[in-house]
Amino acid sequence: MTHVLDPDALAGGEPTVGGPAGTPPDPFADVTRSDAAFRAFLHGLPGVDAVGAQQRTAVLGTRSIKTTAKAWAIDTAISMVDLTTLEGSDTPGKVRSLAAKARRPDPEDPSCPTVAAVCVYGDLADVAKEALAGTGIKVAAVATAFPSGRASRAVKLADVRDAVANGADEIDMVIDRGAFLAGRYLDVFEEIVAVKEACGPAHLKVILETGELVTLDNARRASWLAMLAGGDFIKTSTGKISPAATLPVCLVMLEAVRDFRAATGRQVGVKPAGGIKTTKDAVKHLVLINETVGSDWLSPDWFRLGASSLLNDLLLQRQKLRTGHYSGPDHVSVD
Amino acid sequence: MSDRLTVRKTYKLYLGGAFPRSESGRTYEVTDSRGHFLANAAWASRKDARDAVVAARAAFAKWSAATAYNRGQVLYRVAEVMEGRAAQFAEEVAAGEGLSGSKARAEVDAAIDRWVWYAGWTDKLAAVLGSSNPVAGPYFGFSMPEPTGVVAVLAPQRSSLLGLVSVLAPVLAGGNTAVVVSSKGRPLPAITLGEVLATSDVPGGVVNLLTGDAAEIGPWLAEHADVDAIDLAGTSGPLAMELERSAAGTVKRVLRAPAEEPDWGGDPGLSRLRPFLETKSVWHPIGL
Numbered sequence: 001m002t003h004v005l006d007p008d009a010l011a012g013g014e015p016t017v018g019g020p021a022g023t024p025p026d027p028f029a030d031v032t033r034s035d036a037a038f039r040a041f042l043h044g045l046p047g048v049d050a051v052g053a054q055q056r057t058a059v060l061g062t063r064s065i066k067t068t069a070k071a072w073a074i075d076t077a078i079s080m081v082d083l084t085t086l087e088g089s090d091t092p093g094k095v096r097s098l099a100a101k102a103r104r105p106d107p108e109d110p111s112c113p114t115v116a117a118v119c120v121y122g123d124l125a126d127v128a129k130e131a132l133a134g135t136g137i138k139v140a141a142v143a144t145a146f147p148s149g150r151a152s153r154a155v156k157l158a159d160v161r162d163a164v165a166n167g168a169d170e171i172d173m174v175i176d177r178g179a180f181l182a183g184r185y186l187d188v189f190e191e192i193v194a195v196k197e198a199c200g201p202a203h204l205k206v207i208l209e210t211g212e213l214v215t216l217d218n219a220r221r222a223s224w225l226a227m228l229a230g231g232d233f234i235k236t237s238t239g240k241i242s243p244a245a246t247l248p249v250c251l252v253m254l255e256a257v258r259d260f261r262a263a264t265g266r267q268v269g270v271k272p273a274g275g276i277k278t279t280k281d282a283v284k285h286l287v288l289i290n291e292t293v294g295s296d297w298l299s300p301d302w303f304r305l306g307a308s309s310l311l312n313d314l315l316l317q318r319q320k321l322r323t324g325h326y327s328g329p330d331h332v333s334v335d
Numbered sequence: 336m337s338d339r340l341t342v343r344k345t346y347k348l349y350l351g352g353a354f355p356r357s358e359s360g361r362t363y364e365v366t367d368s369r370g371h372f373l374a375n376a377a378w379a380s381r382k383d384a385r386d387a388v389v390a391a392r393a394a395f396a397k398w399s400a401a402t403a404y405n406r407g408q409v410l411y412r413v414a415e416v417m418e419g420r421a422a423q424f425a426e427e428v429a430a431g432e433g434l435s436g437s438k439a440r441a442e443v444d445a446a447i448d449r450w451v452w453y454a455g456w457t458d459k460l461a462a463v464l465g466s467s468n469p470v471a472g473p474y475f476g477f478s479m480p481e482p483t484g485v486v487a488v489l490a491p492q493r494s495s496l497l498g499l500v501s502v503l504a505p506v507l508a509g510g511n512t513a514v515v516v517s518s519k520g521r522p523l524p525a526i527t528l529g530e531v532l533a534t535s536d537v538p539g540g541v542v543n544l545l546t547g548d549a550a551e552i553g554p555w556l557a558e559h560a561d562v563d564a565i566d567l568a569g570t571s572g573p574l575a576m577e578l579e580r581s582a583a584g585t586v587k588r589v590l591r592a593p594a595e596e597p598d599w600g601g602d603p604g605l606s607r608l609r610p611f612l613e614t615k616s617v618w619h620p621i622g623l
Contacts, residue, residue, distance in 0.1 A: 325584070326385055328392065328561020 022193045024228040025264040032228065035186045042185055045224060048216035048252055057247035060291055061284045070283070074318050075113050076298065077282040078105060081314070082140055082271065082306045084119040085335070086147075086239065092127045094335075095120055099131035101333055106315050109322065115311065116300040117170060121146070122163030129167030140205070141168035144195060147209075147238035149174040153191060160198040170203040171195070174238060175222065177212045185225060192229035205271055206231035210249045211241040219249050223256035233269040239306060244274025247288060254292040270297065273306025279317040282310060308335065345375040346522075348383060348546065349529030351390030352539015357547075358382045365522060368433030376522045379547035381555040384514065387543035388561050391485045391512040394540030399482045399510040403458035409536045410454035410507060416535045417447050417528070424496055424524055431495050431521035445600060446500040453504035456608060460509065463605070464612060475621045480612035482510030483588055484563030487556035489549040489578075491569050495521035497599045499528065502568045505607040507541065511564070514543045514556065518569065522546040550574055557581035564588035564611050571595070 023029055031041040065073055083102050085094060099118055106112040117138035118128045125141040132139060141163035145151035151159075160171055173195050179187045196204050206226035210219045226234050234253055237244035250272045257268045270289075276282060282305055289297050297303050312332040319327040345362055347354040359380035365373045377383075398406070417424065421443050429439035461479050468476040486506045491498030495518045506513045517525035529544040545552060549569050556562055557578040565582050567575050567590060575592035582589050590610045 325558035326388070326555065326560060328388070328559070331560055 022190075022197075025266055027263065028228055032186060032189055035184070038185050038189065039183060042221040042224060045217075045220055048220055050216050050248070053216060053248040053251050057251050057284075057288060060287050061247065063284075063287045065283050065287070071318075071321050073283045073286050074279060074314050074321070076286060077279070077305060078311065078314050078318075079113040079116060080300045080303055080305050081115040081311050082117045082119045082273070082304045083115045083311060084239070084273070084306055084308050086119070086121060086142060090121060090124060092124065095124045095127045096131045097333075098335060099128055099137075101311070101335065102132065102137050103135055105311060106318065106332075109318075112315070112318065116304055119172065119306065122159060122166060122168065125163055125166035125168040138169040139167060140170040140172055141166065142172045142174075142207075142238075143168075144173040146172070146174050146207075147240040149176050149209075150178070153194065156191070157194060157198045160195050164198070164200055164202050168202055170205060170233075171199050172205045172207055172235060174207045174209060175226065177209055180213065180218070180222060180225075185221075189225055189229045192226060192231060196230040203232045204230070205233035205235045205269075207235045207238055207273075208253075209238055209241060210236050210246075211243045216248060216252050219252045220256055223253050224260070227256065227260045227266075227268050231268065233271050233304070235271040235273055235304075235306065237272075237274040237306075239274030242275070245272030245276055245306075247284060250285060250288055251292060254289060254297070257297070258293045267296070267302065269302040269304065271304040271306055273304075276305055276307050276310050278310070278313050282314065343374070346377060346526045346546070348377045348379055348387075349526070349533065349542070349544040350383065350387050351393075351543065352533065354529070354533070358386070363547075365431075365520075367430040373430055373523060376526065376546040379516070379545035379552060381552060383545055383547075384516075384552045384555050385559075387514040387545060388485060388487075388556070388559055390540035390543055391514050392561055394538055395482075395485060395512045397538060398507075398512055398541045401510070403461065403510075406508070406510065407454050407457035410457065410504070411451060413531060413535045413537060414447050414450040414454060416531045417443075417450060420527060420531055421447065423527055427523040427527060428496050431523055432493070442494075442497050446497040449497065449500050449603075450504050453508045453608075456505075456508050457510075460608065460612070464609065464614070468616065470618070473621055474618045476616060476618045478614050478616040480509070481615050483611045483613055484511060485561060486511045486513050486611050487553075487559070487562045487565040488513050488515045489553055489556075489565070489567055489569040490515055490517050490525065491596050491599070492518045492520065492549075493596050494599050496524035496528070498568070498596070499525055501599045501603060502566055502607065503528075503542065505603070506566070506611055507537075509608055509612050511611050512541045512543075514562070515545065516549045516552050516556075516569065517544060517546045519546075519548050553578050554581055557587070558584060560585050562587060564590070566590040566607075566610075567592040568596075 032038050085098055102115045102118045117140045119140040120128050122141040122143050125139050128139045143159040143163045144156040175188050208222040223234050253270050261267045315332045316327045347356050357377040357379050361378035362375045363378045365376050367373050424443045425439045428442050465479040470476040488502050525544050532542050558581045570592045
């Protein structure tokens with residue numbers, strides 16, 4: 001695979017990290033100088049070979065991961081899970097029980113790793129924060145009028161500040177897909193910059209909602225847009241729209257973070273979310289990371305799996321490896 | 336004979352209402368009682384058994400919650416479709432078991448009658464196996480049978496249709512879902528029964544038919560934590576002992592293997608219904 005952009009072709013010398021707030025890092029500092037310039041830059045990104053992406057992920061999906069490698073993959077996947085509940089019916093009790101599961105995913109086996117984070121709506125972040133105190137498990141909160149993103153910027157920023165004040169360590173924001181699809185890229189960019197500023201110390205994950213962006217070309221443009229605006233993570237989907245996380249989309253996003261690091265020196269994480277339900281899906285994603293961006297991204301700091309039912313399947317597979325016989329849904333907690 | 340080419344058949348599994356190949360890709364040759372080739376059958380692996388249990392578990396909620404009346408109608412409909420396929424069943428039974436045409440037809444008739452008989456039991460079980468209990472207090476107490484859950488059935492090896500129906504129908508009549516491992520040497524009637532089930536009103540996943548070796552798949556089903564009961568009808572000797580021992584690890588209900596395969600023609604009574612039913616007793620106050 002060739003890199004999308006050759007940093008040396010665009011700017012000489014060593015890449016430097018970041019610029020003043022709201023300015024993309026070198027060598028891309030001036031691509032946002034005007035709407036037209038930004039559109040020219042994003043549309044100038046090389047097109048994605050959609051058939052090639054599907055072919056590539058289909059081939060990688062057939063890798064056979066067994067025995068000790070499978071055990072490692074399952075534990076790694078568990079440690080990358082953002083255990084999520086994003087329902088209108090969420091209660092403090094449900095969030096606490098989810099937090100308990102995050103701390104000890106398999107109560108029968110203390111060697112089971114903890115998950116990376118618990119992901120909730122902003123108003124319940126304080127409940128999660130309290131329940132996870134002292135564990136190192138992060139609290140992620142969705143904000144900016146999740147999942148549609150249809151609200152004024154003032155409301156979105158207030159939503160973010162509220163979630164951060166409630167103790168969220170990570171903010172999952174949604175981009176304005178309407179503006180993106182209408183071609184108002186600079187609006188989307190500025191909004192992410194504003195949200196990043198409102199986040200303060202909290203990490204920012206930018207949800208692209210690739211199911212609504214339709215094409216892989218758009219997924220690549222949105223990835224670059226989010227990274228240029230300062231997102232710490234790019235995330236595929238809200239989980240409320242189908243299709244959510246697919247392997248080809250994930251491949252395109254992984255290539256984007258790889259090329260972005262090569263160009264600017266800044267590493268951005270990736271989080272596929274929604275639709276990853278089985279251990280096999282999770283392992284396919286791990287294979288995809290290793291083969292696309294290498295082991296630098298094989299850690300919860302740089303890769304997350306947004307999921308709820310996935311964790312139970314990982315635990316069932318883990319129990320199968322430990323006991324030698326198949327387990328069943330009666331042997332994991334119901335969430 | 337015309338010079339038409341024979342259509343050689345390679346059958347697949349019946350799993351979750353669909354007909355997939357074995358995950359392993361394996362098949363084996365099925366021969367008649369004299370060793371002549373009949374068809375290829377899928378040779379199920381442990382992963383097929385695992386998938387079958389998932390399908391059976393998913394189907395359990397709906398099937399067990401169906402009213403007894405509805406379940407009876409659905410099962411009766413299966414008998415109707417079997418009747419339409421009687422000639423095909425008879426041919427397969429005759430070839431596999433080495434019976435004459437008339438004897439095979441009698442075997443098929445007995446199997447269909449057996450199915451109808453069990454279909455009639457669905458709405459009578461609660462009356463026969465349940466009770467209102469005498470209690471010394473201002474309470475009313477009653478007991479009723481409920482399905483056990485997912486039942487693994489290792490079907491008889493010799494009687495390929497009557498034997499199969501005799502072990503499968505009672506499991507379904509009680510409201511359980513089933514994962515069946517057919518006779519290894521004589522799987523064709525089981526495969527055709529799968530086609531019958533797929534074209535009747537039985538929801539997908541309620542019955543999952545695996546063709547293959549009970550000695551290979553049986554241990555995985557016996558150890559499986561999500562299988563609630565196992566019928567060892569198609570096993571014997573040390574294998575049956577071993578399966579009983581494995582099943583104990585997850586406290587399964589076990590219907591033990593007979594010393595030798597019985598004559599399935601006799602009246603079965605409740606002997607195969609009762610083992611896959613749990614008795615639930617409820618007390619509630621009266622006069623308030």
